[in-house]
Amino acid sequence: KAGVTQTPRYLIKTRGQQVTLSCSPISGHRSVSWYQQTPGQGLQFLFEYFSETQRNKGNFPGRFSGRQFSNSRSEMNVSTLELGDSALYLCASSRGGTGYGYTFGSGTRLTVV
Amino acid sequence: AQKITQTQPGMFVQEKEAVTLDCTYDTSDPSYGLFWYKQPSSGEMIFLIYQGSYDQQNATEGRYSLNFQKARKSANLVISASQLGDSAMYFCAMREGRDSNYQLIWGAGTKLIIKP
Numbered sequence: 001k002a003g004v005t006q007t008p009r010y011l012i013k014t015r016g017q018q019v020t021l022s023c024s025p026i027s028g029h030r031s032v033s034w035y036q037q038t039p040g041q042g043l044q045f046l047f048e049y050f051s052e053t054q055r056n057k058g059n060f061p062g063r064f065s066g067r068q069f070s071n072s073r074s075e076m077n078v079s080t081l082e083l084g085d086s087a088l089y090l091c092a093s094s095r096g097g098t099g100y101g102y103t104f105g106s107g108t109r110l111t112v113v
Numbered sequence: 114a115q116k117i118t119q120t121q122p123g124m125f126v127q128e129k130e131a132v133t134l135d136c137t138y139d140t141s142d143p144s145y146g147l148f149w150y151k152q153p154s155s156g157e158m159i160f161l162i163y164q165g166s167y168d169q170q171n172a173t174e175g176r177y178s179l180n181f182q183k184a185r186k187s188a189n190l191v192i193s194a195s196q197l198g199d200s201a202m203y204f205c206a207m208r209e210g211r212d213s214n215y216q217l218i219w220g221a222g223t224k225l226i227i228k229p
Binding site for chain 1: 148150155156157158159160163204206214215216217218219220221222
């Protein structure tokens, strides 16, 4: 079965711009989580969506937002990009309960210049 | 305080040897889950093994096993008969079982290099 698909794989943006990243979960999975990975801060949780509702949110500024569509695909948006937003953004798909694991996509590597 | 601690930033291991990657965790929640993921240079997180806090036996998945010592809050990953393809970053992560908490908390990772 198809895995978790993240697009695009690579992105270069300029400071001040905004960006939208996409994540298509495994078929039948209703939960999508987003993580930011940087060399300095490691892996940090951004937010989690289940059936179009945000259930959890990490400690990130309001410039980071997300949404989930009825087909479970999710997007995250970062507005007013800063150099420090350069990171690998990982999306994880799950059935949604606490007894289930997470399958990750290959990530989107965002570079802000 | 760190909730997940991986004390080995890097390790070199000879091919075919067994390797143990350390992970200690901190939680007051009686219900939690512990995960190990492998991240090759390509960036994708690959699930390796899971241990629930109420599981009586240590988890095993092929060459991977988890040495779960609950009283010591330790969840070390053991890779038997290491292979060159095992070279990667390895992350330990925890999900606490509080209601409506579905996030993973991650350790800093261990970079494992297998020598031929």
